[in-house]
Amino acid sequence: MKRVLGDDWVLPALDALNRAFFTSDVLTLQQCSRCRHIQHPPEDVCESCQSFELGNFASAGVGCVESVALVTQAVHPLLGDRVPYAIVLVSIADAPGILLTGNVVGVEPDDVRIGDPVTVVFEEVRDPRSGDEIRIPQWQVVRG
Ligand SMILES: [Zn+2]
Numbered sequence: 001m002k003r004v005l006g007d008d009w010v011l012p013a014l015d016a017l018n019r020a021f022f023t024s025d026v027l028t029l030q031q032c033s034r035c036r037h038i039q040h041p042p043e044d045v046c047e048s049c050q051s052f053e054l055g056n057f058a059s060a061g062v063g064c065v066e067s068v069a070l071v072t073q074a075v076h077p078l079l080g081d082r083v084p085y086a087i088v089l090v091s092i093a094d095a096p097g098i099l100l101t102g103n104v105v106g107v108e109p110d111d112v113r114i115g116d117p118v119t120v121v122f123e124e125v126r127d128p129r130s131g132d133e134i135r136i137p138q139w140q141v142v143r144g
Contacts, residue, residue, distance in 0.1 A: 001105070001121060001122065001124065001138075002123075003123045003125060004085060004103040004104075004105060004138060005078075005079060005082055005085070005103065006078060006079070006081070007125070008078050009078055009079070011125065011127050011134055011136075012134065012136070014127075014130070014132050017030075017041075017042040017043070017044070018041070018042055020042075020056050021040075021041075021137075022134050022135060022136065023132070023133060023134065023135055024056075024058075024135065025122070025135065026058045026059065026061060027058070027059040027060075027092070027120045028057070028058055029042075029056070029057045029092070029095055029098060030042035030043070030054055030055075030056065031054070031055055031056060031057035032046035032048060032049060032051055032053065032054055032055075033051070033053040033054060033055045034046065034049055034051040034053050035048050035051065038057050038095045038097075038098060039098075040095075040098050040099075040100065042054070057095065059092055059094050059095055059120075060093065060094050061119055061120030061137075062092070062093045062094070062117070062118075062119050062120075063090040063091055063092045063100070063117075063118050063139070064091050064093070064115065064116070064117055064118065065089070065104075065112060065113065065115060065116040065118055065139070065141075066088075066089045066090065066099060067089040067114065068087070068089075068104075068112045068113070068114060070084055070086055070109055070110055071083055071084060071085050071086070071087060071109075072084045084109045084110060085103055085104075085109050086104045086109040086110075087102075087103060088101070088102055088103070088104055088112060090102060090139055100137065102137055102138050102139050103138050103139070104139050104140070105121060105138055105140050106140040107141045107143075112141060116141045116142075116143070117141070117142045117143075118139040118140060118141055119139070119140050119142050120137050120138070120139065121137075121138050121139070121140045122135040122136060122137060123135070123136040123138055
C-alpha cells in the first residue's frame with residue numbers, strides 16, 4: 001500500500017513499548033495482564049491499576065471516525081504534493097475509550113465524515129536505517 005504521506009515521510013522509531021503496535025499484522029494495543037485495561041499509547045505501567053504486567057490485545061481493527069481534520073496547507077516541504085489529506089481520530093469498537101490518530105484511504109480526503117465506519121489497513125515499509133519492517137495503521141472508510 002502506498003504511503004499516504006509519501007515514502008520520504010519520517011517513520012516511527014521502534015522501541016520495546018511501541019514495537020507490537022508498529023510491526024504486528026493486526027491492530028495490536030497494549031492490555032494490562034492484571035485488570036485487562038486497554039491503553040494507548042503504550043506505557044510502562046497500567047494507567048488503571050498501576051501494574052507493570054502488560055501484554056497485547058489483538059483488536060479486530062474496526063472503528064468509527066470521531067473527528068476529522070482536512071489538511072490543505074503543507075506544513076513541511078515533503079508534504080507539498082500530499083495535500084489535501086485527512087487526519088482522523090478513530091474510536092475502536094472492541095477497545096472502548098481508545099482513540100487512534102491516522103490517515104484515511106479509499107475516499108477523497110474531503111469526503112471523510114464524522115461517524116464513518118472504518119477498518120484498519122496497514123502501510124508496510126522497511127526502515128532503511130534499521131531494517132525493521134514497519135506496519136503503520138491507517139483507516140479505510142467502509143460504506144455499504
Ligand atoms: Zn491494570
